[in-house]
Amino acid sequence: MIGCYDFCGHYEWTFGWLxxxxxxxxVRDYWLEAISEDSQRHAADLIVNQGIEGMRxxxxxxxxxxxxxxxxxxxxxxxxxxxxxxxxxxxxxxxGLDQYHDYCDHCMGWIGPLMKKAGFVVDHxxxxxxxxxxxxRATDDLTPPSQPGNLSGKSDVRLMPNWKSNLxxxxxxxxxxxxxxTLP
Amino acid sequence: MIHTSPLPYTDTxxxxxxxxxxxxxxxxxxxxxxxxxxxxxxxxxxxGSRYYAPVSQQWxxxxxxSVADYWRAFFDAEPGxxxxxxxxxxxxxxxxxxxxxxxxxxxxxxxxxxxFCQQCYFVSEAMAEPAGLTVRVKGGNGSCVQRFIxxxxxxxxxxxxxxxxxx
Numbered sequence: 247m248i249g250c251y252d253f254c255g256h257y258e259w260t261f262g263w264l265x266x267x268x269x270x271x272x273v274r275d276y277w278l279e280a281i282s283e284d285s286q287r288h289a290a291d292l293i294v295n296q297g298i299e300g301m302r303x304x305x306x307x308x309x310x311x312x313x314x315x316x317x318x319x320x321x322x323x324x325x326x327x328x329x330x331x332x333x334x335x336x337x338x339x340x341x342g343l344d345q346y347h348d349y350c351d352h353c354m355g356w357i358g359p360l361m362k363k364a365g366f367v368v369d370h371x372x373x374x375x376x377x378x379x380x381x382x383r384a385t386d387d388l389t390p391p392s393q394p395g396n397l398s399g400k401s402d403v404r405l406m407p408n409w410k411s412n413l414x415x416x417x418x419x420x421x422x423x424x425x426x427x428t429l430p
Numbered sequence: 431m432i433h434t435s436p437l438p439y440t441d442t443x444x445x446x447x448x449x450x451x452x453x454x455x456x457x458x459x460x461x462x463x464x465x466x467x468x469x470x471x472x473x474x475x476x477x478g479s480r481y482y483a484p485v486s487q488q489w490x491x492x493x494x495x496s497v498a499d500y501w502r503a504f505f506d507a508e509p510g511x512x513x514x515x516x517x518x519x520x521x522x523x524x525x526x527x528x529x530x531x532x533x534x535x536x537x538x539x540x541x542x543x544x545x546f547c548q549q550c551y552f553v554s555e556a557m558a559e560p561a562g563l564t565v566r567v568k569g570g571n572g573s574c575v576q577r578f579i580x581x582x583x584x585x586x587x588x589x590x591x592x593x594x595x596x597x
Binding site for chain 1: 439440441442445449452457460464465477480481504508529530538550554
């Protein structure tokens, strides 16, 4: 039986398996069709119908279940997550699993299309070491992402000593996993 | 650090997150839609022989005792699972009275891939073969019996009709 305890391990292995079979497009299709539209359809139901309140409900449940070390900050205009220790990437690092070249892209791979459908855009950075931040605003809200510490205070992951890495991916008002720049 | 768990990949939390069963089910559906049954069987077999290769190595070294230890630890880490593992002379018998995946998918109102339970034969067989073992599965759709038998002590092939369609 394939279990949920080591899910992140065989999930990451599956990205590599699909990429070998059908290239990057197949991996993107998998994140969209299997994860965003099928597996996580309960997230879509909440967020499309309830907006930021739906985001609060979805991530409060799921990040608690995954025992994620994180802080959520939200107002009526913006929903922010500071991920201090991602349980998913952390599992891969802990177990030395590295089958796919950029595991962290899977989050934007399924969340991005969902947010587009719900009328939101995403500012996001991940450092490939288990830390990331997200700010999600309505598509017609042109407010730029917050400066470090301005929205989530001392919980802002960008203020943490382990935030800086050699390879940080940056998304600006994005909904597509490939719409990113990589910062040294 | 000495690795003491019978599980090859370990987490900081003792039990997995049940919501991931929906992703496992959706992954099977995606592969079968794109590549048909043959594609799904290839996925299961390669997952078993590659991703779970460390388990096969443990079973090769540790024999049936390590097979029993693995499945006890495995079901202890699956939320809502009820399973009994017996170590016998030529096999390990795993009686699953509550399959955590089927239970969760039903509770979430998900359409379960009908061949969902066949993973337990094809993935496990790919894990067992390098260790000189073979697998027989009977039942499914919520409860089943999985036997991990020494190849030398098993002559009958797996009858796929013994594995129930999931719903």
